[in-house]
Amino acid sequence: MAKPSFQVARLPGFSTVAMLAFLALYIPILTLVVYSFNSEISMGEWGGFSWKWYEKAWANEAVKDATLRSLNIAAFAAVISTALATMAALGTTRRRVFKGQTFIYVMINQPLMVPEIVTAVALMILFGLIKTVTGVHGLGYLILAHSAFCIPFAYLPIRARLEGMDLTLETAASDLYASPWATFRRVTLPLLMPGVIAGMMLAFVVSLDDVVITEFVKSAGQDTLPTYMLGQMRRQLTPEINAISTGLLFITVAMLTAFFLLTRKQD
Amino acid sequence: MTTQNAIEARNVVKAFGQGDTAVRALDDVSVEIRQGEFFTLLGPSGCGKTTLLRLIAGFEMPTDGVILLEGQDITYLPPNKRPVNTVFQSYALFPHLTVAQNISFGLEMLGKPRGEIKQTTERMLALVKLEEMASRKTSQLSGGQQQRVALARALAPQPKVLLLDEPLSALDLKLRQAMQIELKRLQTETGITFVFVTHDQEEALTMSDRIGVMSAGKLQQVGSAKDIYTRPVNRFVASFIGExxxxxxxxxxxxxxxxxxxxxxxxxxxxxxxxxxxxxxxxxxxxxxxxxxxxxxxxxxxxxxxxxxxxxxxxxxxxxxxxxxxxxxxxxxxxxxxxxxxxxxxxxxxxxxx
Missing domain, CATH: 2.40.50.140 (Nucleic acid-binding proteins)
Structure with missing residues (x-):
């Protein structure tokens, strides 16, 4: 061998450890999915395959209501955060390196670093204040809160895409009589699109399963799917929850697959 | 008949950085490029030739001095307002557009009527012999073909001056020699003023009507290939061109x-x-x-x-x-x-x- 190299994969017990890690990751999910098809109510016994709990969840008005609210919030939050993240990404990459750049990155990605519970309490206090002063209620507060913490998730793939983009293309567009706006619309944006869509989907998924901030910010009757499930758990644990979780899992996996396909190297 | 200069640079200075660390990429350069000529800026890397090209294109503004296009001051005009097009070293073709869309881009931005855009694009495709490739994506083309698309795209809006930034450096020797002849043919056919940047003295000698030899941010000598080879003004020119x-x-x-x-x-x-x-x-x-x-x-x-x-x-x-x-x-x-x-x-x- 020309150069002796250290490879983790060659260490004794590597495959065992890897296997255990994968089991730890997937056994719980697998259990959840399997028991969502259990016809018995108790986790203790297997009563045979059944769609019962899916039918029950589907017929449950409260679940339907929470699901629609979740999708509604996630859609708005994804669009708003992606629009803001795109601007932030353009602002932080389409220029020479500037003083305080790292500071700006940290500022933009704040939701990834500040403990979520702190943001949740802070938002609850601030929004509570606004609600009492203005008397305005509604879903807007949740959308606003979700938009804010989704920004870094939308920002990161967009920035990655921008950084991989050849700046000369924009120079070439301006050389070919394109105004700055036309350059953005005809060259930058179309090339950025996979990053934008990926960012939007990531934001959507992150919004969809948020519990902590939603739990603190929501008013009465504003349950999203995850907070509804949390509420149910306090009462009685039925496989209906398993069925809903499996549904949520399915949506998330579908979205993340699409995210992967879009961010994968093209051309 | 008095022929107007296509491009004239007067006492152009371009400094990068500030204070003591400032580097003068161009140090008081004055040059006149005549209408319809094939003018080459020749020099080693870092001599300022590309900087001068970028100033003419409008990608950068000079620290001092004036740049005229057919007698008009264009020093501070943005690139999209200058009737000057560039063939980039990396070609910079738009990957999300087809060959034909790349070529028509400039015409569209100029707001030309559809019929004219279509006609000109077809004429350009024929000029660079890529008619069959019109609806291909640029990533499906070979290096030489991409080069020709870049040329057609820059020529389509019929610029007053075409700027070429070492466009042949990425091609292999045989293709490069073929493209040299091709470029000269295009220049003669279109009658457009070409300003060509290269560090390759052979390229400069074979294609140019006149050559401007640059070194250390200064224009050392301007003249025909023969002038420069047989009557070099200084040691640098004599050693850079030939042996x-x-x-x-x-x-x-x-x-x-x-x-x-x-x-x-x-x-x-x-x-x-x-x-x-x-x-x-x-x-x-x-x-x-x-x-x-x-x-x-x-x-x-x-x-x-x-x-x-x-x-x-x-x-x-x-x-x-x-x-x-x-x-x-x-x-x-x-x-x-x-x-x-x-x-x-x-x-x-x-x-x-x-």
Whole structure:
């Protein structure tokens, strides 16, 4: 061998450890999915395959209501955060390196670093204040809160895409009589699109399963799917929850697959 | 008829950075590029040739000085307002557009009518012989084809001046030579002024009407290929274009005494310590007994196929290289250590500045 190299994969017990890690990751999910098809109510016994709990969840008005609210919030939050993240990404990459750049990155990605519970309490206090002063209620507060913490998730793939983009293309567009706006619309944006869509989907998924901030910010009757499930758990644990979780899992996996396909190297 | 200059740069300075660390990429450059000519900016990397091109394109603004396009001041005009197009070194083709869409981009941005856009695009496709590729994505093309799309895209809006930034450097030798001929043909057919940037002296010599040789942010000499090769103004130009011998001498009128003690004729009168340049092909080997010939000894022979370089030492061991066409036998007719005489062609020895 020309150069002796250290490879983790060659260490004794590597495959065992890897296997255990994968089991730890997937056994719980697998259990959840399997028991969502259990016809018995108790986790203790297997009563045979059944769609019962899916039918029950589907017929449950409260679940339907929470699901629609979740999708509604996630859609708005994804669009708003992606629009803001795109601007932030353009602002932080389409220029020479500037003083305080790292500071700006940290500022933009704040939701990834500040403990979520702190943001949740802070938002609850601030929004509570606004609600009492203005008397305005509604879903807007949740959308606003979700938009804010989704920004870094939308920002990161967009920035990655921008950084991989050849700046000369924009120079070439301006050389070919394109105004700055036309350059953005005809060259930058179309090339950025996979990053934008990926960012939007990531934001959507992150919004969809948020519990902590939603739990603190929501008013009465504003349950999203995850907070509804949390509420149910306090009462009685039925496989209906398993069925809903499996549904949520399915949506998330579908979205993340699409995210992967879009961010994968093209051309 | 007085022909207007296509481009004129007056006392252009471009400094990067500030204060003590500032670098002058262009240091007081003035140049006139005539209408319809193939003008080449030639120089080593970092000499400022690309910076000058970028200033003409409008991608950067000069620190000082003025740039005129057909007599009009365009110094601070943004690139999209200048009737000047660029062929980029990396081609910079739009990957999300087809070949035809790339070519029509500039026309669309100019707001030309649809019919005209279609017509011009087709004409351009024909000009660069890519009719069959019109609906392909640019990533499906070879390097040479991409190069031609870049050319067609820049020519389509019929710019007053076409700027080419080392467009051939990414191609292999055979393709490069074919493209040199192609470029010259396009320039003649369209009649558009070409400003071509390169570090390749051969490229410059074969294509250009005139060449501007640059070094260290300054324009060293402007002239035709022949002017620059046969009458270099200074040491840099003489050594950058082709190969040459430099000899130190004391000049007195039309004669100069070399450090070896030999006396040679000059093409122009000079006095004092001078540097002479003599091209290797301007020296012939002669009989050592010849009274007019400089005595020398063969120190090395290097065979290049068409030519053989004969390295020689004068009486004080100053080195001189002579280029001889290789005879059909490949044998140069001299051997190492042989004593020979050197004869300079008339006007071959020229005084150059530093």
């Amino acid at each position: 040459t011998n430099f000899l130190q001498a004391q000049a007195q009128g039309n004669k100069a005494r070399l450090s070896s003690g030999d006396v040679v004729d000059l093409d122009a009168a000079a006095t004092g310590a001078v540097t002479l340049t003599i091209r290797p092909e301007q020296i012939r080997l002669a009989d050592p007994a010849d009274a007019d010939a400089l005595p020398a000894t063969v120190t090395n022979l290097v065979y290049f196929g068409t030519d053989t370089h004969v390295h020689l030492a004068l009486a004080d061991s100053t080195e001189v290289v002579v280029r001889q066409q290789s005879p059909s036998t490949g044998d140069s007719g001299v051997v190492m250590g042989q004593k020979v005489g050197l004869r300079f062609a008339p006007g071959a020895a020229q005084v150059v500045g530093d």
